[in-house]
Amino acid sequence: xxxxAGKKSALTWAVHIxxxxxxxxxxxxxxxxxxxxFRTADQISSSGWWASLFPAEQNEVYxxxxxxxxxxxxxxxxxxKGNIFEGDPRDIRSWGVxxxxxxxxxxxxxxxxKDGESVTLQxxxxxxxxxxxxxxxxxxxxxxITATVPPEFTLGNYTTILFSGSGQDNMAKAFFNTLxxxxxxxxxxxxxxxxxxxxxxxxxxxxRALLIAAVVGFLVVPLQLALIPLLRLHLGIxxxxxxxxxxxxxTAFGMPLxxxxxxxxxxxxxxxxxxxxxxxxxxDFQIFTRIILPLSFPALASFAIFQFLWTWNDLxxxxxxxxxxxxxxTVMTNQIVELLGTRGGNWEILATxxxxxxxxxxxxxxxxxRYLVRGLLAGSVK
Amino acid sequence: MFSNNSALYGLTVIVIGVGGCLGYFFLxxxxxxxxxxxASGPNAxxxxxxxxxxxxWLFLFPALFALVxxxxxxxxxxxxxSFTDRDQGGAFVGLANYRQMMxxxxxxxxxxxxxxxxxxxxxxxxxxxxxxxxxxxxxRWGNLAKSLIFMPxxxxxxxxxxxxxxxxxxxxxxxxxxxxxxxIWLKLDGGIGSILMLQVLPSILLIGFVVxxxxxxxxxxxxxxxKGEDKSVWLLPLRLLVAGGALWxxxxxxxxxxxxxxxxxxxxxxxxxxxxxxxxxxxxxxVLIWIQTGFAMVILSAALRGIPEETVEAAxxxxxxxxxxxxxxxxxxxxxxxxxxxxxITLTVLKVFDIVFAMTNGQxxxxxxxxxxxxxxxxxxxxxxxSASAIVIMLLVTPILVWNVYNARKEMK
Numbered sequence: 001x002x003x004x005a006g007k008k009s010a011l012t013w014a015v016h017i018x019x020x021x022x023x024x025x026x027x028x029x030x031x032x033x034x035x036x037x038f039r040t041a042d043q044i045s046s047s048g049w050w051a052s053l054f055p056a057e058q059n060e061v062y063x064x065x066x067x068x069x070x071x072x073x074x075x076x077x078x079x080x081k082g083n084i085f086e087g088d089p090r091d092i093r094s095w096g097v098x099x100x101x102x103x104x105x106x107x108x109x110x111x112x113x114k115d116g117e118s119v120t121l122q123x124x125x126x127x128x129x130x131x132x133x134x135x136x137x138x139x140x141x142x143x144x145i146t147a148t149v150p151p152e153f154t155l156g157n158y159t160t161i162l163f164s165g166s167g168q169d170n171m172a173k174a175f176f177n178t179l180x181x182x183x184x185x186x187x188x189x190x191x192x193x194x195x196x197x198x199x200x201x202x203x204x205x206x207x208r209a210l211l212i213a214a215v216v217g218f219l220v221v222p223l224q225l226a227l228i229p230l231l232r233l234h235l236g237i238x239x240x241x242x243x244x245x246x247x248x249x250x251t252a253f254g255m256p257l258x259x260x261x262x263x264x265x266x267x268x269x270x271x272x273x274x275x276x277x278x279x280x281x282x283x284d285f286q287i288f289t290r291i292i293l294p295l296s297f298p299a300l301a302s303f304a305i306f307q308f309l310w311t312w313n314d315l316x317x318x319x320x321x322x323x324x325x326x327x328x329x330t331v332m333t334n335q336i337v338e339l340l341g342t343r344g345g346n347w348e349i350l351a352t353x354x355x356x357x358x359x360x361x362x363x364x365x366x367x368x369x370r371y372l373v374r375g376l377l378a379g380s381v382k
Numbered sequence: 383m384f385s386n387n388s389a390l391y392g393l394t395v396i397v398i399g400v401g402g403c404l405g406y407f408f409l410x411x412x413x414x415x416x417x418x419x420x421a422s423g424p425n426a427x428x429x430x431x432x433x434x435x436x437x438x439w440l441f442l443f444p445a446l447f448a449l450v451x452x453x454x455x456x457x458x459x460x461x462x463x464s465f466t467d468r469d470q471g472g473a474f475v476g477l478a479n480y481r482q483m484m485x486x487x488x489x490x491x492x493x494x495x496x497x498x499x500x501x502x503x504x505x506x507x508x509x510x511x512x513x514x515x516x517x518x519x520x521x522r523w524g525n526l527a528k529s530l531i532f533m534p535x536x537x538x539x540x541x542x543x544x545x546x547x548x549x550x551x552x553x554x555x556x557x558x559x560x561x562x563x564x565x566i567w568l569k570l571d572g573g574i575g576s577i578l579m580l581q582v583l584p585s586i587l588l589i590g591f592v593v594x595x596x597x598x599x600x601x602x603x604x605x606x607x608x609k610g611e612d613k614s615v616w617l618l619p620l621r622l623l624v625a626g627g628a629l630w631x632x633x634x635x636x637x638x639x640x641x642x643x644x645x646x647x648x649x650x651x652x653x654x655x656x657x658x659x660x661x662x663x664x665x666x667x668x669v670l671i672w673i674q675t676g677f678a679m680v681i682l683s684a685a686l687r688g689i690p691e692e693t694v695e696a697a698x699x700x701x702x703x704x705x706x707x708x709x710x711x712x713x714x715x716x717x718x719x720x721x722x723x724x725x726x727i728t729l730t731v732l733k734v735f736d737i738v739f740a741m742t743n744g745q746x747x748x749x750x751x752x753x754x755x756x757x758x759x760x761x762x763x764x765x766x767x768x769s770a771s772a773i774v775i776m777l778l779v780t781p782i783l784v785w786n787v788y789n790a791r792k793e794m795k
Binding site: 365 | 399449
């Protein structure tokens with residue numbers, strides 16, 4: 001028995017470790033984006049985000065003070081003294097005076113240059129630059145340092161994205177546009193689908209089975225087919241591109257799943273309740289609003305989450321039915337794609353913008369995960 | 383007047399929309415019961431029956447209207463548009479659009495890539511989902527692990543594209559690499575570890591893949607030659623199709639296998655991952671796999687929970703090891719669910735647009751059908767070819783559609 005028990009615990013350990021590895025692997029990309037959104041542009045481009053969690057070596061370049069204004073005579077030479085860090089000290093590892101050898105000297109050493117010119121840099125950043133009249137003129141001597149900087153994070157990117165940024169960098173408008181698209185496009189299909197689902201679940205009429213089969217078929221019709229005819233239709237009847245068009249489109253595209261989920265749920269409600277209510281003289285409308293709707297809350301919540309995630313994260317429908325040439329109704333996904341094109345290298349903007357758009361669905365996800373799982377289980381056609 | 387305050391506009395619409403819906407349902411029912419067929423007077427009984435015949439359609443009308451106008455009509459209209467030419471004022475041009483599309487190398491590139499996506503993404507997502515579902519089934523923090531792996535489901539394809547672009551980022555040679563993939567790549571030096579990881583391991587995987595594809599294809603093709611098999615006419619094209627697809631897949635695998643060993647790997651150079659043909663498709667697929675694994679896991683996890691304990695216990699008593707229990711007892715019992723997960727992910731793959739659009743926009747041979755269609759529609763402004771490519775997507779979806787409807791009807795009976 002002992003050997004079997006031992007084997008089992010080894011296997012359990014293997015399971016724990018492999019699950020931990022998988023979870024880490026799955027989290028790693030998102031964490032990368034999250035961490036990057038709290039770093040400045042310089043930090044992002046000088047090191048990988050994983051390095052930002054530890055103190056990092058960073059190369060920086062400073063310039064000694066303007067010699068024409070600050071030099072003092074010292075015998076037949078001149079001297080400029082000062083501190084390269086103006087109130088923002090660094091931990092200097094090494095330094096240099098030429099871009100070809102940026103770490104030639106240790107703090108406290110003196111760099112001897114041509115014809116008696118020299119620079120001494122202390123660990124605290126104070127320097128002494130000595131040279132003759134000709135050498136100490138024009139612009140200040142460049143000083144390259146390699147410093148270790150502690151992990152440092154900033155909320156500056158979020159301020160830029162949400163409040164102070166200009167033009168494309170400001171997501172505030174797109175954020176509200178996305179909300180404007182999402183909320184009606186989530187609520188209206190629920191109301192419409194709930195009535196239809198009730199009819200398909202509890203009312204007798206010819207053609208019911210056929211309709212249910214049609215709904216199942218519509219579940220898988222690709223959106224791509226609807227784009228051209230509907231855009232023509234919208235332009236033809238004067239809706240054009242705008243919120244109304246995108247609400248209608250989202251309402252209709254969400255309809256098959258809504259009807260399917262809600263009908264499957266309502267069919268499972270106990271028949272007695274409904275028949276008792278009918279005997280007591282309740283109309284179908286009353287049964288629906290007073291009994292069915294409250295009882296169907298879990299299914300309604302499931303669909304609401306689906307539709308919310310889908311409309312919030314959507315790019316294609318918004319691009320086709322909403323965003324016109326002026327771009328004033330742009331949504332966040334679209335703005336991020338545009339940022340990817342124009343500011344592909346500015347990760348501080350991109351990461352923050354992406355995280356702002358991801359944050360809301362993630363919050364909804366973690367708050368209402370139970371309903372999402374329930375909806376998924378009911379919604380995948382068996 | 384609302385244009386400068388879209389939030390207020392939205393709020394108004396919610397009130398009007400929801401109020402309008404409820405008002406419609408309430409008033410139309412009222413109208414039916416009180417005015418059209420009042421449940422009183424001489425014909426009360428007949429009126430109640432008539433009202434009850436009409437009422438379902440009142441309840442159904444808005445939903446049906448949406449389904450017909452926004453989903454049914456477009457299918458036929460797209461089909462019609464695919465036979466017309468916009469430049470000739472919408473004149474009927476027969477199959478000219480399809481012919482022109484077939485002549486475009488970009489279309490065939492999209493079809494090929496879509497085939498790769500269709501095989502790789504559902505397979506790997508389902509496999510990973512099953513693996514995680516099984517591993518987390520019995521451990522105490524399993525639910526936490528599952529919800530973390532499930533999390534990418536909430537992230538938009540666009541957001542995920544940004545996340546993975548950061549991973550694939552490339553910096554010039556002299557700078558620090560900030561993309562993790564290049565950072566790891568530069569740590570590899572062509573030593574024995576690298577060869578094992580990047581040449582031997584992928585080769586084994588590829589050879590395994592070729593063997594699986596070949597055996598699946600053989601089981602289909604054998605029917606043509608073997609005696610006693612179903613030789614009905616409609617099976618023949620299916621068999622030839624599978625055989626052709628399998629030959630193509632085997633060819634792709636073997637040529638990339640040879641490339642792996644002959645070309646040698648460019649160690650020590652930062653790579654622009656998204657511009658390497660063929661491989662960049664896989665880098666894009668990773669994004670979708672990352673998102674869809676959580677979905678597969680949730681469904682399969684519920685299915686695993688639903689397996690009767692007795693079957694597993696009986697297997698343990700018979701001395702089966704954990705792997706045998708998993709592959710011989712559990713997997714066969716949830717095969718139906720695996721098929722459902724597979725087809726659902728297949729549908730997602732067929733419609734994948736955002737990821738390709740945001741990451742490469744179909745450049746460097748990464749085009750897929752959905753993005754090709756968008757390209758034709760809104761960049762080339764060619765409704766004819768755009769519709770034709772949409773119809774191709776619809777044709778690919780149709781088998782799943784038929785299968786789903788068939789199953790749903792069977793279940794209802």
